[in-house]
Amino acid sequence: MSGGSVANTDVKNSPSQKLPARIPLDAAALVDDAQAIIARYPAGRERSALLPMLHLVQSAQGYVSADGIGFCAQQLNLTRAEVAAVATFYTMYKRRPTGQYLVSVCTNTLCGVLGGQRSYDELSKELGVGHNETTADGSITLEHAECLAACDYAPVMTVNYEYFDHVDAEKAGEIVTQLRSGQQPHPDRGAPLCSFKQISRQLAGFDEFSGTEFSGTELSDTDEASGDAAQEPTLAGNRRADSASGAGGRA
């Protein structure tokens, strides 16, 4: 957990890496959303809004910039140092512009042993980027992730935090190739993919899209079309119980 001043949260690029163009923060466009976040918490407890608000500024720029930190500080009547201290503590706040898709490969013990490490290594080679680095075309940011809490579907990886299950190196390569060619493979569970900025907006607690980058993308996750959350490993016990009662029990 590295500490850091506000200045450190801004970009230090390796010269060989062309990063996605930086967009200035349109603070005026975020004020209403920031106030809506604050309203979720009890009066006098506005600071609770900080984590979602950092997700909000990340949704505007694809990372938490110095301007984003300044915006949160202003909305919550905090110092920039107080906000930066929080922003640098949490892994999901990115300190450099993030690609359209954040590809997170679990390389913790269990997924790692089952093939996650190989997937990560091959993706890294193929994309020519290391941990927390972004491809030159700005499409993919790669990271090795800690346990993603889907061990029963291991090895797993996520794209903008949506699950792809039982991912070997070959499947990982296919998914990334599709993403880079402008396709959007459907996650094995969950809603259709959206951009990193859009998922950051969801993390801020907003389920509707504004300024969609992908027209026609549905966020509603209440219908069956959105990808069923309950697949075989989730229902393993239920299936076993059913087969026992249906067939009068089996050894």
Place this chain on the structure above:
Amino acid sequence: MTAQTLAPVLTTRWPHQPHVLANYERLDGYEGLRRALRGTPDDLVDLVKQSGLRGRGGAGFPTGLKWSFLPRNDGSGSSAKPHYLVINADEGEPGTCKDLPLMMVDPHSLLEGVIITAYAIRANRAFIYVRGEAVHAARRLRQAVRDATAASYLGRNILGSGFDLDVVVHAGAGAYICGEETALLESLEGFRGQPRLKPPFPATHGLYASPTVVNNVETIASVPFIVRHGADWFKSMGSEKSPGPKIYSISGHVKHPGQYECELGVTLRQLLELAGGVRAGRFLKFWTPGGSSTPYFTAEHLDVPLDFEGAAAAGSMLGTTAIMVFDETTCIVGATLRFIEFYAHESCGKCTPCREGNYWMEQVLHRLEAGAGTEEDLTTLLDTCDNIFGRSFCALGDGATSSVMSSIKYFRDEYIDHVRQGRCPLGNGAAAAHAAPSTAQARHVLQTGRSDMIVQGVH
């Protein structure tokens, strides 16, 4: 009749799309809430106490007792502080994958438990702190909150009872430490997620220094069932001190990984029968009973009853019942290194033993895995563990020592093989999948004599 081992309660609705409110209601959803609102808050606290329900997040603290520590006022007097309910949905312990599926598949079951619990502890605001990466779960929960509010299960004057409750789904931002309850509260207040000194405990000084109950997802999702079926029904499952059903998550080198809900006290042998055994042609080498913070077990622990007392008596902990199964192709040093890399990364940095200890253990394990270590490194590791365990600010440090100490206890020979051969005897990483069992592993299987059809995968 292995399926008889199963005790589906919390998972019964899962195949029936219960995230759709109408489906949930058709399956007796919100019946527990209706019943709960007919009684008094104190009746509920007593009921949950009688049921013997213990926290499902790892520590196993009696839930009803925790609730009873809150001041028994309604929090509305001029001097009284409001009460809060906070759900710990920051699931991130390596191996643990029970709360996310529950929230993704059956979010109303958590929400119903939240409403009942808030009523019991006289809270009008509840927060569900969901791990940031779990966007799918948070989305489903927010939809459930909207649907429940529209149906008068949430909001003002719930079902005409006069009880009001607001629920906010709050996403974290990637920090395992926030699963520690006081770090979670710090994070929810908008600070770095670092644990607080206890006492005072959250029951009196929790969120916003107010009386607060922090409970795990599975714990709270159990409450509506207890309300509907009673304390005696709940106690009819499991053991006297660890009653009820529990979701066991089996992952790794087994034929059918997944969620298996059984009575507390089930054994790994029974669970492996359900999960189809270790993958074909392989042997059980080691496993965790409840995530990476619980000391490893081996094939000699196949018949340990997996409840709070049984796991502890055998030298480990029940933890989150996240059972990670590893066969003989897995290098114990490499596996342990990965876990320590995790703890070193996730240590919040507040206290020296955990911050420095994990940093150094990571270096030493790297050296050992690469075959460049010495036998003295094992002493260094154990000394370091000694300086972390019991001396850290919170349980993260204690948990980090589990894999190191238990791996040396059961697999010292394999560490020594790394030193003497100057390399990993199994070959590192990807090559491990094709490696033959080491002599140490073969010896272990012979000593325990457990190479039967259950442990060994079915060909």
